[in-house]
Amino acid sequence: xxxxxxxxxxxxxxxxxxxxxxxxxxxxxxxxxxxxxxxxxxxxxxxxxxxxxxxxxxxxxxxxxxxxxxxxxxxxxxxxxxxxxxxxxxxxxxxxxxxxxxxxxxxxxxxxxxxxxxxxxxxxxxxxxxxxxxxxxxxxxxxxxxxxxxxxxxxxxxxxxxxxxxxxxxxxxxxxxxxxxxxxxxxxxxxxxxxxxxxxxxxxxxxxxxxxxxxxxxxxxxxxxxxxxxxxxxxxxxxxxxxxxxxxxxxxxxxxxxxxxxxxxxxxxxxxxxxxxxxxxxxxxxxxxxxxxxxxxxxxxxxxxxx
Amino acid sequence: xxxxxxxxxxxxxxxxxxxxxxxxxxxxxxxxxxxxxxxxxxxxxxxxxxxxxxxxxxxxxxxxxxxxxxxxxxxxxxxxxxxxxxxxxxxxxxxxxxxxxxxxxxxxxxxxxxxxxxxxxxxxxxxxxxxxxxxxxxxxxxxxxxxxxxxxxxxxxxxxxxxxxxxxxxxxxxxxxxxxxxxxxxxxxxxxxxxxxxxxxxxxxxxxxxxxxxxxxxxxxxxxxxxxxxxxxxxxxxxxxxxxxxxxxxxxxxxxxxxxxxxxxxxxxxxxxxxxxxxxxxxxxxxxxxxxxxxxxxxxxxxxxxxxxxxxxxxxxxxxxxxxxxxxxxxxxxxxxxxxxxxxxxxxxxxxxxxxxxxxxxxxxxxxxxxxxxxxxxxxxxxxxxxxxxxxxxxxxxxxxxxxxxxxxxxxxxxxxxxxx
Numbered sequence: 001x002x003x004x005x006x007x008x009x010x011x012x013x014x015x016x017x018x019x020x021x022x023x024x025x026x027x028x029x030x031x032x033x034x035x036x037x038x039x040x041x042x043x044x045x046x047x048x049x050x051x052x053x054x055x056x057x058x059x060x061x062x063x064x065x066x067x068x069x070x071x072x073x074x075x076x077x078x079x080x081x082x083x084x085x086x087x088x089x090x091x092x093x094x095x096x097x098x099x100x101x102x103x104x105x106x107x108x109x110x111x112x113x114x115x116x117x118x119x120x121x122x123x124x125x126x127x128x129x130x131x132x133x134x135x136x137x138x139x140x141x142x143x144x145x146x147x148x149x150x151x152x153x154x155x156x157x158x159x160x161x162x163x164x165x166x167x168x169x170x171x172x173x174x175x176x177x178x179x180x181x182x183x184x185x186x187x188x189x190x191x192x193x194x195x196x197x198x199x200x201x202x203x204x205x206x207x208x209x210x211x212x213x214x215x216x217x218x219x220x221x222x223x224x225x226x227x228x229x230x231x232x233x234x235x236x237x238x239x240x241x242x243x244x245x246x247x248x249x250x251x252x253x254x255x256x257x258x259x260x261x262x263x264x265x266x267x268x269x270x271x272x273x274x275x276x277x278x279x280x281x282x283x284x285x286x287x288x289x290x291x292x293x294x295x296x297x298x299x300x301x302x303x304x305x306x307x
Numbered sequence: 308x309x310x311x312x313x314x315x316x317x318x319x320x321x322x323x324x325x326x327x328x329x330x331x332x333x334x335x336x337x338x339x340x341x342x343x344x345x346x347x348x349x350x351x352x353x354x355x356x357x358x359x360x361x362x363x364x365x366x367x368x369x370x371x372x373x374x375x376x377x378x379x380x381x382x383x384x385x386x387x388x389x390x391x392x393x394x395x396x397x398x399x400x401x402x403x404x405x406x407x408x409x410x411x412x413x414x415x416x417x418x419x420x421x422x423x424x425x426x427x428x429x430x431x432x433x434x435x436x437x438x439x440x441x442x443x444x445x446x447x448x449x450x451x452x453x454x455x456x457x458x459x460x461x462x463x464x465x466x467x468x469x470x471x472x473x474x475x476x477x478x479x480x481x482x483x484x485x486x487x488x489x490x491x492x493x494x495x496x497x498x499x500x501x502x503x504x505x506x507x508x509x510x511x512x513x514x515x516x517x518x519x520x521x522x523x524x525x526x527x528x529x530x531x532x533x534x535x536x537x538x539x540x541x542x543x544x545x546x547x548x549x550x551x552x553x554x555x556x557x558x559x560x561x562x563x564x565x566x567x568x569x570x571x572x573x574x575x576x577x578x579x580x581x582x583x584x585x586x587x588x589x590x591x592x593x594x595x596x597x598x599x600x601x602x603x604x605x606x607x608x609x610x611x612x613x614x615x616x617x618x619x620x621x622x623x624x625x626x627x628x629x630x631x632x633x634x635x636x637x638x639x640x641x642x643x644x645x646x647x648x649x650x651x652x653x654x655x656x657x658x659x660x661x662x663x664x665x666x667x668x669x670x671x672x673x674x675x676x677x678x679x680x681x682x683x684x685x686x687x688x689x690x691x692x693x694x695x696x697x698x699x700x701x702x703x704x705x706x707x708x709x710x711x712x713x714x715x716x717x718x719x720x721x722x723x724x725x726x727x728x
């Protein structure tokens with residue numbers, strides 16, 4: 001049998017190992033190339049190091065907002081203004097919906113889609129309208145993907161969106177405090193802090209949260225330029241978002257887009273702390289109920305029948 | 308530092324520890340042809356997974372089949388199973404350290420190394436499930452904003468990383484001491500071993516609490532979840548270790564006694580029956596009560612409104628677990644190795660389905676608004692999942708590759724020196 005000298009054997013083995021290691025390293029570099037591409041185009045050092053919203057000073061926040069506005073200009077071709085409207089003292093927002101007159105036209109869902117700069121392809125909206133069987137409040141009898149003229153005679157319609165719970169399970173479960181409840185009762189998300197684990201989506205009993213499975217696409221002409229940092233600015237890919245009762249409008253004294261779009265006046269919005277507000281009147285005089293009351297989430301979104 | 312160095316003289320740790328690490332690296336790149344073949348295969352699968360993940364990060368998680376309705380899928384399913392596998396190794400640690408089973412003591416490191424590999428896979432599965440892995444540092448206590456103690460996910464971060472560190476310390480310390488030719492000092496590892504036993508229970512309990520604390524998901528919202536997790540973990544862990552021991556004995560030529568295999572078989576015999584009993588108990592409570600909160604269970608076992616993607620999975624799992632339980636009841640099943648391997652494999656896959664897809668997906672079907680959107684993993688998800696498994700198996704293989712020669716005294720400081728001289 002031919003025996004190679006020991007030295008030669010070691011050399012060949014070492015050479016083979018080195019070749020294998022180089023091949024492996026090259027394959028690894030090739031394999032991670034998409035991440036490198038993404039990191040160079042879609043993120044920046046400023047974004048990577050950005051602090052939590054509550055830790056940003058006024059100057060820092062202004063700088064972040066300038067950066068986000070510039071990015072929107074660059075990537076979406078739209079000139080937008082991103083504001084940070086703070087909660088007003090003495091205000092706690094509540095919403096009520098009159099199930100007797102909702103006709104299930106989904107105008108609210110459509111208005112939400114436009115107002116909040118949702119991804120066009122997915123037709124996303126924070127509102128799902130359920131068509132329910134008369135005689136049952138069991139969600140199991142409802143369907144959200146009906147496709148026929150409305151209203152149907154033997155049905156009623158129940159739009160569902162974020163209930164802005166006083167005891168929000170989604171806030172409790174977030175591992176990084178990327179979502180919290182503001183002083184006026186609104187549950188918000190810092191889209192630049194969320195890590196995208198979607199635990200909040202699992203925890204929410206009302207299907208109120210949405211995840212950005214892709215980078216949202218909105219044509220330049222359709223972008224709503226009136227944007228809020230914590231609400232309808234165009235969200236990054238890979239983070240969770242939700243209904244904020246249009247805080248960029250409502251904190252500035254306007255009404256939510258879904259309410260303005262409702263053709264029947266089924267929606268009532270206002271300050272729960274103001275005894276003269278319409279919402280306080282509804283809660284005082286109508287027999288209202290909340291969804292899944294037994295879970296103890298204390299929704300600030302109320303339903304009532306008026307006939 | 309007044310240690311006696313009978314075998315090695317007074318070599319300081321500053322010299323011997325780097326040498327130990329160097330030998331570990333050398334050992335993990337040496338082996339017979341089938342070792343290279345196995346590692347090449349795993350590396351290739353791992354790279355396929357890495358690439359699929361890189362594409363997922365770039366293009367978004369739309370490359371998965373997850374949706375806002377089913378927002379967790381194959382990744383979290385495998386994560387949950389892996390936590391169980393990591394905890395399962397403790398079934399070797401308990402007999403070895405609490406009941407002084409000497410033969411188990413000799414192979415207990417297998418369970419501890421499995422725990423390390425399984426935790427690496429857990430961390431891998433959580434990472435690939437993140438929409439923004441670049442923001443992982445938000446989860447680091449002190450650097451980010453750690454929502455502890457209210458978020459169960461922060462508890463999971465603590466217990467999983469803690470368990471990893473504990474096992475790294477225990478195995479690393481024992482191997483290093485053995486490498487130096489010294490007796491390990493009990494005070495440097497025994498307290499950690501005892502701690503690791505309680506810790507193993509905690510990782511699976513906390514992971515169960517992650518799910519069962521959610522009132523909006525009735526399928527998970529059951530007090531039986533944590534005990535069920537533990538029972539099935541003590542099936543899958545021993546099942547994997549028995550097969551691993553048989554493989555190591557065959558291909559590595561390592562003498563592993565029959566006693567540890569018998570002990571683990573005996574444990575599985577009981578835990579698989581407890582596991583099945585809990586399934587029956589859960590199924591009875593759901594279906595006898597009825598009502599709309601059992602929609603998820605109905606979807607899982609029988610299908611709902613014509614949607615039945617998980618039905619074949621779950622019945623396969625029930626069948627596998629039942630057959631495995633019956634096989635394990637055979638009094639001397641451990642003397643009949645092919646039968647034992649079949650029983651272990653069936654039990655392992657059965658638990659993987661039950662604890663994976665069977666546990667995670669039905670909680671989302673129907674959704675909280677009772678919409679039925681089904682989910683089956685996409686090709687990208689399978690690739691990434693296989694990649695994480697390959698990574699874990701690589702870690703396990705390399706750990707054994709380093710540990711076995713040191714433990715069987717084929718590798719030590721003295722020998723290394725001799726070779727170098």
